[in-house]
Amino acid sequence: MAGSAQRASRRQHERKTLLEVLRELRKQRNLTQDQLARAIGVKQAFVSKYETGERRLDFLDLVGICDVLGISIVKFAERFETSRKAFK
Secondary structure, eight states: OHHHHHHHHHHHHHHHHHHHHHHHHHHHTTOOHHHHHHHHTSOHHHHHHHHHTSSOOOHHHHHHHHHHHTOOHHHHHHHHHHHHHHTO
């Protein structure tokens, strides 16, 4: 059970890190949720829900968001890894 709880805690931390990196990138580009949403062709609620963790992103959504934010999916993954490992 302890192993399962540890995995769940780690996944929760990693998910939070992913959302923080996405939010941080959006804010660094001086984009509102509404502006990002329009650029990727969705409603503002879509951005709000994934930033709060209420909605999960699929890979293609993430690629589209990265395109709008001007970062490659590879650079995004590197940034995520750096953030994820910083809090271990």
